[in-house]
Amino acid sequence: AAVGTNGVVKVIKDLGLREPYNGAYPLVSGEIAEDFTHYFAVSEQTPSVVALGVLTTETHVECAGGLIVQLMPDATEESISQLEKNIQNLKSITTMLSEGKTPEDMLNIVLEGLQPRILDKIDVKFECECCKDKVQEALVAIGKTALSQIIEEDKQAEVGCQFCNSKYMYNEEELLNILKDM
Ligand SMILES: [Zn+2]
The missing domain is CATH 3.90.1280.10 (HSP33 redox switch-like)
Structure with missing residues (x-):
């Protein structure tokens, strides 16, 4: 309710090109995960699964996390239906976080049967490369x-x-x- 539906998802990506990539799409639900899913589908034409969760106590945020899974252009029907099955059985992010699941654990759950391989790990931080x-x-x-x-x-x-x-x-x-x- 705090996010509302009167606004846009605005995404700016620095892809190392001359100009940053700019994308925007009107909010559809106010649920951040749903709005991102919609943004990816409509603005970037990429079918995506977005799941987010925040575990709060009465006074503070215990932990927060989320995942985005996107289909590669050549994804097979078989992989897609396997992924759909995994997502149907997926516990909420909040539940997984409270169970102490790591990002790797969650990755293995959502990509079960698809032989996921970790290619790289990057720490998330708020950083700007301006000068x-x-x-x-x-x-x-x-x-x-x-x-x-x-x-x-x-x-x-x-x-x-x-x-x-x-x-x-x-x-x-x-x-x-x-x-x-x-
Ligand atoms: Zn800056």
Whole structure:
């Protein structure tokens, strides 16, 4: 109820290309897992299973977790029906977490019979790869005229990263150098 249905799922992925990938789709249910499933299906055309769970006590979050399983383009009917069967029997994430199941355990349960292999493990963290040079592109994007005007009027500029809200200051000399390179 707190999430509501009046909004969008907005996904920004840095795939290492020039521009980050941007996707957005209206919320359909307000249940985050359902909305992500819908987003993947409609916006990325990828059939997906998304399950999320939070185990709370009266005062705090004991643990939280979730899983996303996505079909590869060449998934066989056999694999798909095996996966569907596994999902039907899948306990809730909250239950599995409270039983002390690890991500590997959950992976083996949801992919039972499909011989899962772990290819890599990555720690999840909140991190942004922005830096002054990267954020500077925003100044380049506003164009020579607007930048010249800023230099003339303010003699400095502050640019915020749209992902992590870090702020970067540019003094007059730096701005003139950016302008010169444009
Ligand atoms: Zn950032």
